[in-house]
Amino acid sequence: MTVLTALLRPGRARTLAAFALAAALLLLAPAVLSPFRLDLLAKFLCLAMVAVGIGLAWGRGGLLTLGQGVYFGLGAYLMAMHLKLADAGPGGVPDFMLLYGTGQVPGWWEPLRSPVSAILLVLLVPAALAALLGWAVFTRRVRGAYFAILSQALAAAFAILLIGQQQTTGGTNGLNGFRAFFGYDLADPVNKQMLYLIAAGVLLVMVAVVRWLTVSRFGELLVAVRDQEDRVRFLGYDPALVKVVAYVVAAVMAAVGGALFVPIAGIISPADVGVVPSIGFLIGVAIGGRATLLGPVLGSIAVSWAQTSISEQFPSGWIYFQGALFILVIAFLPGGLASVAGKLRRRRAAAPPGEAAPGDAAPDAGPGPELVPERSPA
């Protein structure tokens, strides 16, 4: 066909190969990892789902989402509330409410009793919140650092709200002690393995969705909005709409990650959704390479894994290590680890013109357009 498709082909083949390799590795993991390690990996995969969404919103769309903990937490808490209701004894009241609360289930918990509506709410509540918030913020042309601060403040407020509602959300303790997941006993190792496989499958689907969005016309438009928002406006598009879509997709992915995190980790508390975890999500994406397809996933899993193993050795050392890693990557490798291969390739030979084809390993982005002051087109 056209020259373009010919140029795209190598990129497409490479993506497919990487995708197949990732799928194979994920399917192989249960055979080689101990149940404890597999459980950890499943947890990391849930966190990586948040990273996939950030990769789209931040990497392609330039939206520095510093508050994804809100959506992760919404998904997680909605799922946890359903599990608590399903676990509840004869009176239908979750155990912690009998201990700390009035012994009455508040009305807004009730829709979560049915499994179907619980799953729907996990998807719809974060999507609606993100759409509403995104629309309000982006049509007012709040962007760059201001958007980042706003989203981070939201994460802080969300955590504080949860802590304050001891009787209905479990407060600082969060929600925990789940016994079953849609009827499957969570103590059974077979079910644990099944949960891992579900998480792996969902993650792969999310990566495929982001890949599809990236190579579509929407993906091209998203990059255009990131780099020259005003120019896009002068072409007759409303950039706010484009950003809202990317933001909502990222929010839903974070929520699904949260919902699967709950049965796997067995607990969700305000400490998992506040400012610090929200930044944590971002660090994995930055280290992996935010503008690439697999960079956010690999970066997020690598950071989670490093956090666990370093914390095992030096219980309080991780936070320093994390900070140092973040600074090093931002200072010397703004495109993330995923850009190393591209840099080496470019050094070896003059790059072919198709280098920056959509969906390919992205060109190493500068420090990030959202941190650079807006260029006035006037």
Place this chain on the structure above:
Amino acid sequence: MSDTPATAQPPETEIDLAAAEALLGTDTSRFRHDYLEVRGLRVEFDGFVAVRDVDLTVTQGDLRFLIGPNGAGKTTLIDAVTGLVRATGSVAFGRTELLGRSTHRIARAGVGRTFQTASVFEELTVLQNLDIAAGARRRPLTLLRRRRGTPEAVEHALETVGLTALRDVPAGVLAHGQKQWLEIGMLLVQDAHLLLLDEPVAGMTHAEREETGQLLRRIGSQRVVVVVEHDMEFLRSFADSVTVMHQGRVLAEGTVNEVQNDPAVVEVYLGAPAGPATTEGDLP
């Protein structure tokens, strides 16, 4: 992305007026009623009046140049027409009042502009740039599909601005003049009927200016075109009419000759007392 071969040996690029023909169509009557009418336009920034009492009428087939010293309000005028800055008064394109509309709605009403510094999407290819420009009227769901093939208008635009061979090159590596041509191509596929060009030939070689001028003249015969330009030689070659601005007001309007011999214009440009223009090179 500095070492791509595209910059190493720039292929020959030339404006192709025949392709522009295909893009613009030959039916000139279709846009006969298009005209830009600005009345009593006033733009104020925190008490500083950048544009005041500006009246301006530009019709189709009249390639209008807008000149004036720095700070005369030329770019602000374009910003006001395209909704980038708030203004009072009236700006109508055909029967559509533009003031008070948001920028993207003004664009959808058929108004397109370029910027002093060529602003293309540098990380996207030439083809992607044009495809996005052509797509504002696409239905939202079609955006979720991958682009297959090249829309006809985009193909013609590529030929028109001579970038067919560079279609898959990131726009960021184009030479300066090529970027400006790409911007004009984007206006064409956007199907803008009012084109506002801010210094379209700045930094171009003599040959490139000549070709750009021919293209603008061709476009101007079927669209309403306003060009902000400092290059007087370019102006003399291609302007049908000229509006001179000074300190936010319209100072003079007319043909190149009329304006050049207008004592007020000469005074503004030379700072000398009014007197007849003596030589060809009087204007800057």
